Amino acid sequence: xxxxxxxxxxxxxxxxxxxxxxxxxxxxxxxxxxxxxxxxxxxxxxxxxxxxxxxxxxxxxxxxxxxxxxxxxxxxxxxxxxxxxxxxxxxxxxxxxxxxxxxxxxxxxxxxxxxxxxxxxxxxxxxxxxxxxxxxxxxxxxxxxxxxxxxxxxxxxxxxxxxxxxxxxxxxxxxxxxxxxxxxxxxxxxxxxxxxxxxxxxxxxxxxxxxxxxxxxxxxxxxxxxxxxxxxxxxxxxxxxxxxxxxxxxxxxxxxxxxxxxxxxxxxxxxxxxxxxxxxxxxxxxxxxxxxxxxxxxxxxxxxxxxxxxxxxxxxxxxxxxxxxxxxxxxxxxxxxxxxxxxxxxxxxxxxxxxxxxxxxxxxxxxxxxxxxxxxxxxxxxxxxxxxxxxxxxxxxxxxxxxxxxxxxxxxxxxxxxxxxxxxxxxxxxxxxxxxxxxxxxxxxxxxxxxxxxxxxxxxxxxxxxxxxxxxxxxxxxxxxxxxxxxxxxxxxxxxxxxxxxxxxxxxxxxxxxxxxxxxxxxx
Ligand code: MSP
Numbered sequence: 001x002x003x004x005x006x007x008x009x010x011x012x013x014x015x016x017x018x019x020x021x022x023x024x025x026x027x028x029x030x031x032x033x034x035x036x037x038x039x040x041x042x043x044x045x046x047x048x049x050x051x052x053x054x055x056x057x058x059x060x061x062x063x064x065x066x067x068x069x070x071x072x073x074x075x076x077x078x079x080x081x082x083x084x085x086x087x088x089x090x091x092x093x094x095x096x097x098x099x100x101x102x103x104x105x106x107x108x109x110x111x112x113x114x115x116x117x118x119x120x121x122x123x124x125x126x127x128x129x130x131x132x133x134x135x136x137x138x139x140x141x142x143x144x145x146x147x148x149x150x151x152x153x154x155x156x157x158x159x160x161x162x163x164x165x166x167x168x169x170x171x172x173x174x175x176x177x178x179x180x181x182x183x184x185x186x187x188x189x190x191x192x193x194x195x196x197x198x199x200x201x202x203x204x205x206x207x208x209x210x211x212x213x214x215x216x217x218x219x220x221x222x223x224x225x226x227x228x229x230x231x232x233x234x235x236x237x238x239x240x241x242x243x244x245x246x247x248x249x250x251x252x253x254x255x256x257x258x259x260x261x262x263x264x265x266x267x268x269x270x271x272x273x274x275x276x277x278x279x280x281x282x283x284x285x286x287x288x289x290x291x292x293x294x295x296x297x298x299x300x301x302x303x304x305x306x307x308x309x310x311x312x313x314x315x316x317x318x319x320x321x322x323x324x325x326x327x328x329x330x331x332x333x334x335x336x337x338x339x340x341x342x343x344x345x346x347x348x349x350x351x352x353x354x355x356x357x358x359x360x361x362x363x364x365x366x367x368x369x370x371x372x373x374x375x376x377x378x379x380x381x382x383x384x385x386x387x388x389x390x391x392x393x394x395x396x397x398x399x400x401x402x403x404x405x406x407x408x409x410x411x412x413x414x415x416x417x418x419x420x421x422x423x424x425x426x427x428x429x430x431x432x433x434x435x436x437x438x439x440x441x442x443x444x445x446x447x448x449x450x451x452x453x454x455x456x457x458x459x460x461x462x463x464x465x466x467x468x469x470x471x472x473x474x475x476x477x478x479x480x481x482x483x484x485x486x487x488x489x490x491x492x493x494x495x496x497x498x499x500x501x502x503x504x505x506x507x508x509x510x511x512x513x514x515x516x517x518x519x520x521x522x523x524x
Contacts, residue, residue: 003041004041004042005253007047007240007256008044008047009236009256010030012051012097015050015081021309022293024089024327027086029328029333032404036465039464040487045252046094048093048095048097049097050076052100053100055209055214055228058212080312083096089323090324090468095239103238104235104239104244106243106244108230108238109218109219111234112218112219121165122163123163126206128140131156136150139203150264162207164205167202167271168203169275170275170278173274173275174274174275177274183284183287183288184270185406188334189290193267205227208225209227215227229272236273237282242254255283255285257287260291262292263293266288289333291333292333297338317521318345319470322348322509324467326344329351332408333407341521345512355420357508358424364478365504366433371449374502375446375450375501378443379444379498380444380447382451383447389419390493392422393455393458394458396419398491399415423452426451450500454493454496457496458493473506477504479497
């Protein structure tokens with residue numbers, strides 16, 4: 001039987017500055033979903049990339065005294081650039097698209113022409129407002145007090161000859177899609193889109209510019225470059241081979257299963273993108289999930305406000321997995337969350353060093369101390385007092401899967417941590433050190449330790465998508481390597497051999513001194 005496919009994307013990032021923790025948040029979440037689907041046996045395509053055209057990039061390059069191409073090359077591929085960041089963060093994307101890639105550029109020209117040929121793009125004069133940082137066009141009435149409704153920065157007057165896309169023609173269909181299907185989640189974002197954009201009336205969208213050149217030229221009208229959002233959104237299909245010969249995966253992976261995007265770009269993905277696809281006569285993605293923002297001191301992080309948090313520094317100081325875990329464990333994915341260094345260090349200490357780390361090291365140490373590293377195969381039947389732990393550990397996978405399938409990583413992690421805290425309590429209840437003193441209780445001691453190893457195995461299996469390297473280390477310590485214990489084993493109890501052998505390893509999550517770390521971070 002052919003494997004089921006799963007196509008998941010992140011937004012493609014603007015290479016205008018170094019990426020910050022907010023961008024990392026989105027990519028890490030998508031990576032966790034992709035890894036989870038692979039573990040479940042799906043044939044996954046995980047796409048990310050960079051959105052390299054537009055006036056903002058052209059101007060930044062000028063300020064830096066570089067050509068736009070040199071400028072973006074450096075931010076994408078240079079040392080400490082975007083590719084390096086994703087490597088550091090252990091991002092498992094299958095493909096990386098740059099909108100300056102030649103195959104994408106020529107596919108955009110075909111896409112633009114196709115929409116023009118079928119009458120959905122026409123020439124007119126654009127008069128309105130433009131927000132440069134967002135690359136967004138607004139009508140005269142949309143900005144509030146002259147400020148961009150998305151980012152709050154000044155908008156500018158704009159008037160030029162331009163091509164327009166008949167977005168208005170698709171208003172009813174898009175509204176139906178939003179209101180009557182699960183296309184856009186969380187559900188709260190649907191009301192936002194319908195009330196703020198569709199009900200006031202969808203106007204046709206300006207889709208070409210003539211006042212700068214850093215973009216994909218309209219091949220039948222060379223003074224025009226394609227609006228950067230038309231160029232950018234199309235990446236999701238060009239990266240599969242639509243309109244080009246570079247790839248041949250369109251039939252296998254389109255329509256996408258989900259586009260993961262931040263809340264401020266939900267508008268583009270849930271209104272403009274479906275309308276473009278309808279115009280092209282292509283199937284629509286199955287879902288757009290709009291996550292919240294990581295805020296700092298209650299405001300959005302942005303380079304221009306100077307309040308960005310550097311993922312490089314945090315990953316190097318505390319470990320990639322600890323950072324990945326913190327991002328997913330702390331903030332509900334659909335809502336905004338407030339980042340703080342204190343929260344980061346406390347989460348590492350509480351969840352990773354104390355709860356998970358201690359459980360692993362105590363369990364492994366006890367198997368070594370009391371049984372020389374290998375449990376005896378003979379032991380007593382599991383007594384009733386173990387039922388609660390055993391039932392909890394065996395039942396987690398289903399709830400975890402449900403949370404992951406609904407893009408609720410925080411809930412999935414909460415499931416994994418249920419067994420970790422129950423197992424820690426079980427150590428206190430069963431007091432293995434007391435059992436060890438009584439030769440007649442050896443069989444009971446072996447059962448207790450086996451239950452603990454099984455709890456660790458199940459928790460570590462469920463945590464793999466979030467902390468791949470650390471979980472592999474944990475699983476090596478408890479004799480349960482990933483290649484031997486697949487996803488099915490994460491939902492079963494009693495999978496480790498009765499005479500399992502453990503291996504002492506390093507402390508995986510060292511405890512941090514909160515005060516010292518906060519001082520060090522503040523003095524960076
Ligand atoms: N280039 C467009 C996307 C085109 S997709 C066809 C873009 N790029 S971006 O670099 O500005 O942002 C990329 C993603 O990062 C967006 O989904 C955005 O919401 C997300 N984030 C940027 N700052 C963020 C936070 N502070 N918190 C969470 N996500 C944030 O938009």
